[in-house]
Amino acid sequence: MNAKKSAVIFAWMLLLPSLLYISVIVIYPLIDTVHLSFTNASLKKTYSYVGWINYDKIFNETFAAVVIRTFVWTFFSVLIKMVIGTFGAIMLNTAVPGRTLFRILTMPPWIVPMAIGIFMWGWMYNGQFGMISGVLQNWGVVDGPVAFLAYGSSAFWATIVTDVWIGVPMVTLYMLAAIQSVPQDLYEAAWTDGAGRMYRFRRITLPLIIPALITMSMISLISTFNSFDIIWILTQGGPSGSTTTMIIDTYKTAIGSYKYGEGAARAVLICIFLSIFCFFYFRVTSRISPETAR
Amino acid sequence: MSNKNAMINRYAWYETIAIYAGIAVFMIFVLAPFVEGFLVSLKPLSRLFSSPYKFWPENGSFDAYFTMWDSVPGFGRYVFNSIFISTVATVIVLLLVVPAAYAFARFRFTGRGPLLGAFLAVNMFSGAVLIIPLFRLMRSMGILNTYAAMIVPGVAFLIPTAIWLLRTYMLRIPKELEEAAYADGASRIYTFRRVILPLAMPGITVVAITTFIGAYAQQFIYALTFNSKTEYMPLPIGLFAYFGRQEVIWNELMAASFVGIAPAMIVIFFLQRYLVNGLTAGAVK
Numbered sequence: 170m171n172a173k174k175s176a177v178i179f180a181w182m183l184l185l186p187s188l189l190y191i192s193v194i195v196i197y198p199l200i201d202t203v204h205l206s207f208t209n210a211s212l213k214k215t216y217s218y219v220g221w222i223n224y225d226k227i228f229n230e231t232f233a234a235v236v237i238r239t240f241v242w243t244f245f246s247v248l249i250k251m252v253i254g255t256f257g258a259i260m261l262n263t264a265v266p267g268r269t270l271f272r273i274l275t276m277p278p279w280i281v282p283m284a285i286g287i288f289m290w291g292w293m294y295n296g297q298f299g300m301i302s303g304v305l306q307n308w309g310v311v312d313g314p315v316a317f318l319a320y321g322s323s324a325f326w327a328t329i330v331t332d333v334w335i336g337v338p339m340v341t342l343y344m345l346a347a348i349q350s351v352p353q354d355l356y357e358a359a360w361t362d363g364a365g366r367m368y369r370f371r372r373i374t375l376p377l378i379i380p381a382l383i384t385m386s387m388i389s390l391i392s393t394f395n396s397f398d399i400i401w402i403l404t405q406g407g408p409s410g411s412t413t414t415m416i417i418d419t420y421k422t423a424i425g426s427y428k429y430g431e432g433a434a435r436a437v438l439i440c441i442f443l444s445i446f447c448f449f450y451f452r453v454t455s456r457i458s459p460e461t462a463r
Numbered sequence: 464m465s466n467k468n469a470m471i472n473r474y475a476w477y478e479t480i481a482i483y484a485g486i487a488v489f490m491i492f493v494l495a496p497f498v499e500g501f502l503v504s505l506k507p508l509s510r511l512f513s514s515p516y517k518f519w520p521e522n523g524s525f526d527a528y529f530t531m532w533d534s535v536p537g538f539g540r541y542v543f544n545s546i547f548i549s550t551v552a553t554v555i556v557l558l559l560v561v562p563a564a565y566a567f568a569r570f571r572f573t574g575r576g577p578l579l580g581a582f583l584a585v586n587m588f589s590g591a592v593l594i595i596p597l598f599r600l601m602r603s604m605g606i607l608n609t610y611a612a613m614i615v616p617g618v619a620f621l622i623p624t625a626i627w628l629l630r631t632y633m634l635r636i637p638k639e640l641e642e643a644a645y646a647d648g649a650s651r652i653y654t655f656r657r658v659i660l661p662l663a664m665p666g667i668t669v670v671a672i673t674t675f676i677g678a679y680a681q682q683f684i685y686a687l688t689f690n691s692k693t694e695y696m697p698l699p700i701g702l703f704a705y706f707g708r709q710e711v712i713w714n715e716l717m718a719a720s721f722v723g724i725a726p727a728m729i730v731i732f733f734l735q736r737y738l739v740n741g742l743t744a745g746a747v748k
Binding site: 175176177179180181182183184186187188190191193194195197198199201202205253256257260261263264265268271273274275277278279280281282283284285286288289290291292293298300303304334337338366391392395397398401402416419420423424429432433436439440443444446447450451 | 474479482489492493494495496497499558560563565566567586587591592598599618619622626676679681682688698700702706716717720724
C-alpha cells in the first residue's frame with residue numbers, strides 16, 4: 170500500500186515540470202484571453218471592463234463573412250489535402266523500383282522551414298515572371314500575365330494550394346503507414362481466391378484505412394483552421410480581405426491595430442470552434458479505436 | 464512468402480506505366496517549388512525579369528550563391544539563430560518530456576487518461592490564437608526582443624507530440640527489467656536513470672530529431688511578433704524582410720533559401736527512416 174502511494178507521488182513528480190510549463194504558457198494565456206475579451210485593453214498600461222461590447226462589435230456583417238470564408242477555405246484545403254495525400258500514399262505503396270527514393274522526396278515541404286517553402290510559392294504566383302503564369306502563357310492557356318495574388322478569388326485559391334502543398338507530406342506518410350499496417354495475409358487469401366487488384370483495394374485496403382482517413386482529416390482540420398504563416402506571407406489577408414481568415418483577422422486586430430480586447434474576443438470564438446472540433450475528434454477516434462480513449 | 468508477395472505484386476506493363484505516371488504527377492506537385500526556386504537561383508537577375516517565360520536558365524551560374532552574402536548581410540547570423548533557437552527548444556522539450564512520458568507509460572494514478580488527453584488537446588491551439596496573452600506574458604517577463612521570446616512559447620506546442628511519441632516507445636520496454644532492478648533494491652530514480660533512460664535512448668533520439676525539425680520548420684509567428692532585433696532573427700524572418708521590398712533580388716533570395724534549408728535536407732537524407740517512423744508512430748495503431 171505504502172509502495173503504491175510512493176509510486177503515485179513519484180509519477181506526479183515526473184509530470185510536474187511539464188504540467189507547470191503548459192499551465193504558464195498555454196492554460197494561463199487561455200484564461201487571460203477570455204479575461205481580456207471583456208476589456209478595452211490596448212497598448213496602454215491600464216484598461217477597464219467593458220462587458221460584452223467587444224462581442225457586440227464582432228457580430229456584424231463583415232465578421233460573418235470572415236467566419237464563412239474561414240470554413241470554406243479550411244474545408245477545401247482539408248479535402249484536397251486528403252485526396253492528394255491518399256493518392257500519393259497509394260502510389261508510394263506500390264512495389265515499383267525507386268519507391269524508397271520517392272518516399273524521401275515527399276518530405277521536403279513538411280520538413281523545411283515553412284516560410285521558405287511559402288517564399289518559393291510567392292515567386293511561382295508572380296504574374297510577370299512566375300512559373301505558373303509563364304507556363305500557362307507558353308501553353309496558350311492564358312493570354313497575358315496572371316498575377317495570382319492580386320485578385321481576390323485567385324488569391325483565395327492560391328493560398329489554399331500552398332496550404333495543401335505543406336500539408337500533403339504528412340497525410341501521405343500517415344496514410345502510407347496505415348496502408349502498410351493492413352495484414353498481408355488478407356491480400357494473400359484474397360489473391361488465392363482470385364480477387365483482382367482493384368477488388369482487393371476496394372474490399373480490403375479501403376475499409377481498413379477508413380479509421381486512419383477520419384483521424385487524419387480531423388488532425389488536418391484543426392491544423393488548417395489554425396493556419397497563419399501561409400496567408401500572412403503570401404497576402405497578409407488581402408487583396409481587400411479576400412484571404413482574411415479568423416486567425417488573420419485576430420492577428421490584424423490585436424497585433425496590427427493594438428486592439429487587444431477586440432482581438433481577444435475573436436480569439437475566444439476561434440477557441441470555441443477548435444474545442445468543438447476537438448470534442449468530435451475525441452468522440453470519433455474513441456469510437457473507431459476504443460483503446461486510444463482509455 | 465516473399466515469392467507469393469512477388470506474384471501478388473507483379474504488374475502488367477500498362478499498370479507499371481500508370482503507376483509511374485501517377486507518381487510523376489504527385490512528385491511534380493510536391494517538388495515544383497523547389498525546382499523552380501533552384502532554377503531561379505541560377506538565373507541572372509536581368510534574365511529573370513524577361514518575357515516570354517523560360518523554364519531553363521540561359522547563362523545560368525552559381526553567382527547568386529556568392530553575391531547573396533553581400534546582399535543579405537545577416538545571412539550567416541540568421542542561420543545560426545535558427546539552429547540555436549531549435550537546439551535550445553529541443554533540449555528544453557526533452558528535459559520536460561522524458562520524465563512525463565515515463566510517468567504516462569509506467570505508473571497508474573487517478574486522472575492519468577484525462578491528463579494525457581489534456582496534453583494532447585494543447586495541440587489544437589496554435590500560438591496564433593494565444594498571441595495576445597503570450598505577448599503580454601513575454602512583456603511582463605521582460606523577454607521581448609530576446610532569444611527566449613522565440614523559444615519559450617514554441618516549446619509548449621512541441622511538448623504534446625513529443626510526450627505521445629515517447630510514451631508509445633516506452634510502453635514497449637519490458638516491465639521485467641524495472642522489476643528486477645526494484646528487487647535488487649534500486650530506488651525509483653536510480654532505476655529511471657540507469658535502466659529506463661539507456662533503453663529508451665533510440666526513442667529519445669527519434670523524439671529529439673522530430674522536435675528539432677518541428678522547431679526549425681515553424682519559426683515564424685513568435686519571431687515576427689515578439690522580436691524586432693535584427694541580430695536575433697531566425698532565417699525565415701530575416702529573409703521575409705527582403706521579400707517585402709520594392710526591388711526584390713529574387714535569385715539571391717532563392718539562393719539564400721536553399722543554403723538555409725540545406726541542414727534540414729541533409730537531416731532528411733540521413734535520418735529519413737527514423738523520421739518516418741517517428742512522425743507516424745503512435746498515429747496508426
